[in-house]
Amino acid sequence: MAFEVRPLTKNFGAEVHGIDLSEALDRETVAEIEALWRDNVVVLFKRQVLTEPQLIRFTNTLGQAEAISRTDILSPYHPEVAYMSNFRYLDGRTIGAFADDKDVGWHSDQTFRPKPATGAILYGVEVPPEGGDVSFANQYLAYERLSPEIRGKIEGRTGIFSYRKRLERFNPGELKDSIDKMKQTPDVPHPLVLTNPISGRKAIYADPNTLASIEGYDQAESDAIIEALVEAATHPDVVYRHKSHPGDVLMWDNGCSLHRREGVDNGSPRLMKRTTFHLPKEKYALPY
Ligand SMILES: [Fe+2]
CATH class of the missing domain: 3.60.130.10 (Clavaminate synthase-like)
Incomplete structure (x- = not known):
C-alpha cells in the first residue's frame, strides 16, 4: 500500500x-x-x-x-x-x-x-x-546524550522499579489505602539499558516515577545516576x-x-x- x-x-x-x-x-x-x-x-x-x-x-x-x-x-x-x-x-x-x-x-x-x-x-x-x-x-537519542562515564556506570546494571514511589509522587493520599495493593505489586528489577534486537540501538530505560535505586550502588550514588539519566531522558532535543x-x-x-x-x-x-x-x-x- x-x-x-x-x-x-x-x-x-x-x-x-x-x-x-x-x-x-x-x-x-x-x-x-x-x-x-x-x-x-x-x-x-x-x-x-x-x-x-x-x-x-x-x-x-x-x-x-x-x-x-x-x-x-x-x-x-x-x-x-x-x-x-x-x-x-x-x-x-x-x-x-x-x-x-x-x-x-x-x-x-x-x-x-x-x-x-x-x-x-x-x-x-x-x-x-x-x-x-x-x-x-x-530514549535512543537520550542514550546518545549520556556521558561515557554515566554509560559505563549503567551498562549491564539493573534498576529497582517501585510502585510505591509512583504512588508517593502521583497520589500520596492513595498511598495510605494502598498497602494491600503494594503487597501485590512488589518492586521489580529491570535493565537500565534496552537494546533493539534489529537495529542494535540502545535506549535508556529509566521511568522517573518508579526507578527508585540501582543495584550495586548506595542510595546517594543511585540518586546521582538517576538524576543524570532523567536529565538526558527529558532533554528538549529528544x-x-x-x-x-x-x-x-x-x-x-x-x-x-x-x-x-x-x-x-x-x-x-x-x-x-x-x-x-x-x-x-x-x-x-x-x-x-
Ligand atoms: Fe502513560
Whole structure:
C-alpha cells in the first residue's frame, strides 16, 4: 500500500497519510509500519475513524492486545480498550482514567510490572481544542546524550522499579489505602539499558516515577545516576510535543520512550481510547 510519511520533528517521529486503519492491512504494509516505528519511536496516523474492534485488530497486527485489569477505566464493550475521558455516567462515576485536569509528569507505562506491555496506541475520539498535549521523549537519542562515564556506570546494571514511589509522587493520599495493593505489586528489577534486537540501538530505560535505586550502588550514588539519566531522558532535543486532534491515532513504544501529558481543559469534552499490547522480543527492545 502506497502511503506518505512526514517527519514530526527534525530528530524523530513520523506522521503517516494514506493508510486507513479501519481496514485489514496486508503483510507488507504492516512490515513497513513496523520499520517506521522502529526508527521513529512515535508514529501518528491522521483522520482515522475506528470502531473498537477495528482498533483492537490494528493493535493485534503489531503485538498482543492486553485485557486491562483496572475495570474502572475499561470500555464496557471490549476489555482490551481503556478510556481516558472527563465524561461521566449518569450515576456520577467517571468514564475512564485521568478524569481530573492535572498534568501527568514524565513516565513510561507499567514499569512497576515484571512484564510491562510496552506497546501503546491512543485514539482521539473527542479532543478539547486546548490543553491535554502529549509529549514524547526518544530514549535512543537520550542514550546518545549520556556521558561515557554515566554509560559505563549503567551498562549491564539493573534498576529497582517501585510502585510505591509512583504512588508517593502521583497520589500520596492513595498511598495510605494502598498497602494491600503494594503487597501485590512488589518492586521489580529491570535493565537500565534496552537494546533493539534489529537495529542494535540502545535506549535508556529509566521511568522517573518508579526507578527508585540501582543495584550495586548506595542510595546517594543511585540518586546521582538517576538524576543524570532523567536529565538526558527529558532533554528538549529528544522531545516531541503533540497537539491532539480528533481522529489522531498515536502509537508509541514504552521500551524506548517516555511520555507526559499537559493539563486538560475540563470545560470541553474529552474521550480518548487506548490499547496496550505486548510486543515480540524478536523485533522490539523489551525490559524482560
Ligand atoms: Fe502513560
